[in-house]
Amino acid sequence: MARKLGRPRVGEERLSRKQILVTALRLIDGEGIEAMSMRRLAAELGVDPMALYHHLPNKEAVLAGVTELVFSELRLPAQAEGPWQQQVSAFARAYRDLVLAHPNLVLHLITSMGAGSPALLAANEVLYAALASAGLPPRQIVQAADLVVDYLNGWALAAGLARSKHPDEAQGLAALLQQYPTEHYPTLSRIFSNLGEDEHPGGMEEGLVLLLAGIEAVAQDVAGSSARQQGGIANAETTAHGCGRKDGQFG
Amino acid sequence: MARKLGRPRVGEERLSRKQILVTALRLIDGEGIEAMSMRRLAAELGVDPMALYHHLPNKEAVLAGVTELVFSELRLPAQAEGPWQQQVSAFARAYRDLVLAHPNLVLHLITSMGAGSPALLAANEVLYAALASAGLPPRQIVQAADLVVDYLNGWALAAGLARSKHPDEAQGLAALLQQYPTEHYPTLSRIFSNLGEDEHPGGMEEGLVLLLAGIEAVAQDVAGSSARQQGGIANAETTAHGCGRKDGQFG
DNA sequence: ACCTGAACACCGTTCAAGT
DNA sequence: ACCTGAACACCGTTCAAGT
Numbered sequence: 450m451a452r453k454l455g456r457p458r459v460g461e462e463r464l465s466r467k468q469i470l471v472t473a474l475r476l477i478d479g480e481g482i483e484a485m486s487m488r489r490l491a492a493e494l495g496v497d498p499m500a501l502y503h504h505l506p507n508k509e510a511v512l513a514g515v516t517e518l519v520f521s522e523l524r525l526p527a528q529a530e531g532p533w534q535q536q537v538s539a540f541a542r543a544y545r546d547l548v549l550a551h552p553n554l555v556l557h558l559i560t561s562m563g564a565g566s567p568a569l570l571a572a573n574e575v576l577y578a579a580l581a582s583a584g585l586p587p588r589q590i591v592q593a594a595d596l597v598v599d600y601l602n603g604w605a606l607a608a609g610l611a612r613s614k615h616p617d618e619a620q621g622l623a624a625l626l627q628q629y630p631t632e633h634y635p636t637l638s639r640i641f642s643n644l645g646e647d648e649h650p651g652g653m654e655e656g657l658v659l660l661l662a663g664i665e666a667v668a669q670d671v672a673g674s675s676a677r678q679q680g681g682i683a684n685a686e687t688t689a690h691g692c693g694r695k696d697g698q699f700g
Numbered sequence: 701m702a703r704k705l706g707r708p709r710v711g712e713e714r715l716s717r718k719q720i721l722v723t724a725l726r727l728i729d730g731e732g733i734e735a736m737s738m739r740r741l742a743a744e745l746g747v748d749p750m751a752l753y754h755h756l757p758n759k760e761a762v763l764a765g766v767t768e769l770v771f772s773e774l775r776l777p778a779q780a781e782g783p784w785q786q787q788v789s790a791f792a793r794a795y796r797d798l799v800l801a802h803p804n805l806v807l808h809l810i811t812s813m814g815a816g817s818p819a820l821l822a823a824n825e826v827l828y829a830a831l832a833s834a835g836l837p838p839r840q841i842v843q844a845a846d847l848v849v850d851y852l853n854g855w856a857l858a859a860g861l862a863r864s865k866h867p868d869e870a871q872g873l874a875a876l877l878q879q880y881p882t883e884h885y886p887t888l889s890r891i892f893s894n895l896g897e898d899e900h901p902g903g904m905e906e907g908l909v910l911l912l913a914g915i916e917a918v919a920q921d922v923a924g925s926s927a928r929q930q931g932g933i934a935n936a937e938t939t940a941h942g943c944g945r946k947d948g949q950f951g
Numbered sequence: 952a953c954c955t956g957a958a959c960a961c962c963g964t965t966c967a968a969g970t
Numbered sequence: 971a972c973c974t975g976a977a978c979a980c981c982g983t984t985c986a987a988g989t
Contacts, residue, residue: 748954966975
C-alpha cells in the first residue's frame with residue numbers, strides 16, 4: 450500500500466500470477482462471474498489495470514488460470530480401491546464437491562473438462578482406471594467415460610445455475626407447471642401431483658446409480674460372450690431394448 | 701431502406717420483435733455469440749441501436765427470445781409410438797439436431813432447459829410420457845428424466861463447443877495425451893493405444909443406450925417386486941452393484 | 952408509437968512513458 | 971522488470987428530443 454510508482458525492489462513485487470488468480474477466484478465466488486473484469490480485479494488488488502497484463506496476457510488467460518486453480522483442488526480418490534462402481538462414485542463426488550464449492554464458475558468448469566491441464570488428465574486417469582477394472586474393452590471404456598463425464602457436466606450445470614441464481618428464479622418443472630391448466634400437460638401434471646413434496650430427487654447420486662447399472666449391464670454382456678464380432682454397445686442395444694431395431698436416422 | 705427519420709406509417713414499421721430475433725440468430729449462427737452485440741445487431745438491421753429497446757427491454761431479453769425461437773423449432777416425435785426406449789431416443793435425437801444446427805448457441809440452449817417456455821414444457825411432456833410408459837413410478841420417472849436431460853445437456857455442451865471452436869483447438873483426450881510420456885498416465889495411454897483410429901465413439905447414441913439399459917434395469921426391478929418398501933432407486937443400487945453398501949459420504 | 956442522437960458509465964487492450 | 975496513464979475502440983443502457 451505504501452509505494453505508488455515505479456518498479457518495485459526485488460522481493461517486494463506487488464503482484465504475482467498466483468495472487469491475481471486467487472483474487473479473481475475470490476471475486477467470482479463472492480460477486481459472480483460478471484463482476485470479474487480486468488479493471489475491477491485491478492482495483493481489488495490496489496493496482497493499475499494494466500499491471501495485470503505483465504503477468505497474464507489477457508482476460509481469457511485469467512479465467513483459464515482460475516479454472517485450472519480450482520481443478521488443481523480436485524480431491525481425487527485413491528486409485529483402485531474397492532469395486533469399480535464405488536471408484537466411479539468417488540470420482541463423481543469429488544467433481545460435484547468442486548462445482549458446489551464454486552457455483553459461479555460452473556460454466557467455465559464444465560467447458561474446461563475437455564481442456565488439457567494436468568489436473569484434468571489425472572482425473573481422467575482415475576475414471577478410466579475405474580472403468581477398466583470393470584472388465585470393459587477399450588472402446589466401451591471410452592464410451593462409458595464419456596457418458597459419465599457428460600452426465601456430471603449436465604448435472605453440474607443445473608446444480609451450479611440453481612445455486613448462483615436467485616432462489617426465486619430457480620423454478621423447478623413442478624412450479625412452472627402450475628401456471629397452466631392440468632389438461633395442457635397431462636403426463637407432467639399427473640406425475641408431479643403424485644409426487645410427495647420432499648420427494649424431489651435432484652441429487653447427483655440417483656442418476657449415477659442408473660448410469661452405473663447401464664454400464665454394468667454392458668460389462669456383463671461383454672464378459673458373458675467375449676467372442677462376439679466387433680463387440681460394441683450395439684449388442685447392448687439389442688439386449689437391453691428387447692427389440693433389435695437400429696434406427697436409420699441415427700448417427 | 702428509404703425512410704430515414706421519424707415515426708413510420710402504420711404497416712411499414714421497419715422493425716418487429718420477430719425480425720430482430722431472426723436477425724440475431726443469423727448473426728449468432730454466422731459469427732458466434734460474441735458477435736451479437738446490441739450495436740452490431742442494430743447495424744445489421746440498418747437501424748439506430750436504441751430502436752431495439754422499443755421492442756425488447758435489454759440484451760438478455762434478445763438472447764432469451766432467440767433461445768425460445770430455436771426451441772420452438774424442436775421437432776418433437778409423436779407421442780406414444782413404439783417402445784419407450786425408442787420414444788426417448790427420438791426425443792434425444794430431436795434435441796441433438798437442434799443443438800447441432802445452432803452450435804454457437806449451445807450454452808444458452810442448455811442453460812435454458814430449466815426455463816419455462818411452452819416449447820420446453822411440451823418437450824418435457826413427451827419425455828415424461830415415454831418414461832411413464834416404461835412402467836416406472838413417479839419418483840423414478842423424475843429421476844430418469846433428470847438423468848436423460850443432464851446427459852443430453854452434457855453431450856450437447858461437448859459437441860457444441862467442438863463445433864463452434866476452431867478444429868485445431870478441439871483436441872480430444874487422445875491428442876493431449878501424446879504430450880506426456882506414457883508412464884505418466886498409464887491407463888489412459890494403454891486404452892487409447894488399443895483403440896483404432898476411427899473407433900472413437902463421440903456420438904450421442906452410444907451413451908444413450910447405456911443409459912436406457914440402466915433405466916430398464918430399474919424398471920424391471922420395480923415390475924418384478926412391486927411390494928418393496930418406499931421403492932426407489934436405492935434398490936437398483938443393491939441389485940446393480942452386487943454390493944449393498946450405501947456410501948456414507950453420499951448426499 | 953417508433954426511431955434518433957447525444958451522453959454516461961462501463962469494458963478489454965495497445966502503446967509510450969515513467970522508475 | 972514492473973507499474974503507470976492516456977488513449978482507442980468498443981460495450982449496454984438512459985434520457986430528451988424528433989416526427
